Amino acid sequence: MKHLLTLVLFAITLIIYGQKTTLKVSESAEFKDKVKARDVLTIHTTDNGSTGIVRESKRDILFDVFDADLNKKHSVVVESNKKEKYVGEVVYDDKIKVFTVFSPKAKEREVYCHIFDISSGSHSKKLLFKATVAKKRYLFGNRNDRQTSFAISPNGQYLAMATDNIYKDVNDYAVRVFDATSLQLLFTKSYQKHKEKHFKHNDISVNDNGEVFVVGKLYKEGKKEKKKGEANYDFVLNKITDGNTQDLIIGLDEEHIRSLNISIIEDELHLIGFYSEKRSGNIKGGCNFIIDSENFSISRKNNYELPLNVYEDLFGDKRGSKKKGKGKELTSFYIDYILEDTQ
16 A cells, blocks of 8 residues: 655754744655655755655664655665664764664564665665663663663764663663774773662763763662652763773752753763753753863853743743743653754
8 A cells, every 4th residue: 555645844943942943844745655654763964955764664664865855766665573673863974873672582682773875875784782681671771761872973983872781680881882884893881880779861972082971860769859859869971981981970959850961062061951949840941061071070050040931932921921920830841852052
């Protein structure tokens, strides 16, 4: 059976907190699909205007290329398996690397990389490594956690991934670094190994020297967010190389933060998130921890309370002004993607 689909691309310029938004929409002609896709896994537009899209169906992964006028130019359907699951992707230049985990048995995991070249429309697949896990455990965490487990260096030379290795008697985590071109494993390093404390991974980054940074929550006791009204966790930034691991505690001044994402801005490492004065599921404003990478210390910290226009955009002028005036916090959110302010 043929399925008709339309590709819609959005070009967005966003200035933080809704001050100015420009939206340009381009729509392709309808095209016939060979199989029924249920999810768009990733999408990337190259400098020459070609767009690569990766989708998945019940038994296949689809790789499509559209030109600058959104005409479909290439299509590859790769047979998959119901035991093979998408876990993430990285993009560099004209190539998308899509990662999947195949689980042939309850405790066995095989991690694969699908290399999709948008310029040629070609696809290849390579086994990266095999691992053994505790029964029914996730190697890359739960997909609903919205954590980022893969990163590629700005120069495109290094590929890093963070994995869980949790058993009944120990919480253990590992980073693997690969040559991003050959996909040869360069090193594996364990970090945040604890018998009692639980570490919750948030985000990963790798620089042009192959140094890996991983940020996450380290719970003080159990897995609850609060104990006696205070945060029951510290954020920890881990710096990992082939020969060494370091960790930096990110102290909180009565804030409650759900998660932090890593962003490199003007060669500085930033840990960005939302803070609340009540609980980690709310938003009072944005927070930014700027890290001195050489000395591996916090150089400065900035908090930004949400401005009035955010409330007005969400609730209308009158209601938004009332909520802001009463100090109401926003609820029900997660960080999906960070856009840098142009100002």
